[in-house]
Amino acid sequence: MPPEAPRDDRCPGVLRPHEAADGAMVRIRVPGGQTTGTALRELGRLATEYGSGLLQLTSRGSVQVRGLPEVVPEPFEDAVARAGFLPSAAHERVRNIVASPLTGLRGGRADLRPLVARLDRALVAEPRLADLPGRFLFVLDDGRGDVAGLGCDLGYRALDAERGELLVGERRRVRPVRLGEATEALVDLALRFVERRGDAWHVRQLSEPLVEAGEGTETDLRLPSTPQPAGATGPHLVVDVPLGLLSPPQVEAVHAVADGGPVVVTPWRSLVLPDAAASRSALEAVGLVTDPDDAWSLVSACVGAPWCANGRSDTRTLAAQLVRAGGPGVRTHLSGCERRCGAPTGPHTDLVAPTRVDLAELVLARA
Ligand code: SF4
Structure with a gap:
């Protein structure tokens, strides 16, 4: 029997805050962790105007704003939407996509940034997928093995630049698939999950396997995830964020170093700043960590x-x-x-x- 799962999905979102002891907390999904300095600065501004001022990074690369009023003000929600973080009210809590943070920048077998964007659009475009649980996780690993072990429900692992394999649950690897067909295959499997889920929150909780025995090869995907250590990696810079809490000066420094451009939120409470290896001192000055040996x-x-x-x-x-x-x-x-x-x-x-x-x-x- 699968473990019992509660029916009430209490995963927070922007439109469904969590009542914490320090006030309302909202979780803003950032598919693949792919965002920009400008977008982060806007969230930081909103956090300062309406909440505690801090941006909290999560283990799925989402961003949380805490200390909000019990009834979250509509102008806050509207501004989050205008910043591009709320493309569909119905789907806001199901856009849980974690991807290799350095994909397309350095290392890995494939650039999965386009797949992140395609999968996100496909999730939002399918009304039935609004019924996915808020804890359901898509993982896209570019072949370096850094995120495949994060306990995905569905995922893709690159074998080379054009081919990969679908990941289903934590113990099953299914048929090889071409990168260009991965979005459709993942959406099909997600729809299959929605049809069969009952009370299940995760693929592993289904009473019947999501894929038939002939569809793939069993393997154990419960591998440790391997965070990219802080510091320079080629021209890029990884900065650890102590306690995952970004203060207003830190957000400003990230925005300035990124020049408003791409920033990647990792699932390890760190940020990747492309082409920023030469700017580490500006980030260290505000308490961000660029030394892998830092405590x-x-x-x-x-x-x-x-x-x-x-x-x-x-x-x-x-x-x-x-x-x-x-x-x-x-x-x-x-x-x-x-x-x-x-x-x-x-x-x-x-x-x-x-x-x-x-x-x-x-x-x-x-x-
Ligand atoms: S682990 Fe920490 S954040 Fe989570 S419920 Fe317990 S005290 Fe709260």
Whole structure:
């Protein structure tokens, strides 16, 4: 029997805020993480005018605005739509597409940026796909293996520039497909899921397999995802965002360095700035991390108390203390409760509701 899934899909969106302890929070989908400095700056402006001022990056490359009024003002929603983040009210929570952040820039077997755009348009164009759950995830891996292991529902993994394979759930790889046919194939499978889903939120929860045995080869896709480390990669720059929270000066610096142009939000709370390797000092000056050995590159945390009512620890403050103490030496995630929001998929030290004493022991163990 598949695990029970609640019927009520409470995934937040722009038009369906989540009530957090620090106010309403909205989640803005950024398919493939592909956006621009100008668009981020507009979100930053809206966050400052209506909310806490911070942009929060998620483990799916979405952007959240927190601290909004309980009833989110219509002008905020309208401005998000004008900035291009709300092409369809009905589909806003189903545009969950994660793609290899460096695709088309450096490495990988294929440039999947056009596929991101095509798949997003196709999702929005199909009314029946508005019924996909808000947690349903499409993953597009350009062959480097960085995102194929992120626990996709449906996906594409490039074999070369023109061919790839469809990924279905976490344990099945199906027939090879040409890149030009991938959008249609993914939409067909998504429609099949909608027809069969019942209470399921994910492909793995279906009582019957989404694809028949003859349609593909079984394989285990639960591979660790491999974040691109902070720093220069060729002419491009990866910057880690401590705690995934972009402050107004950081948003301004990103906009200035990108000259308003392309910026990629990664699923690891970092940003890729194309052709920005020479500008790292401007980003370091506002607290963004460009050194893979920086302690912040190993530390993540959920928002914790007091922003989350479930939090039993002020995880953000503790994480900052841990970094000031020299860092944990190994990848470490601090959670305010057992839900472990935003925990990395790869190996890491898992601290649930930690105290200062726990952190001191961790630092001592490193020494
Ligand atoms: S892990 Fe718990 S405390 Fe942290 S954000 Fe999630 S629900 Fe809140």
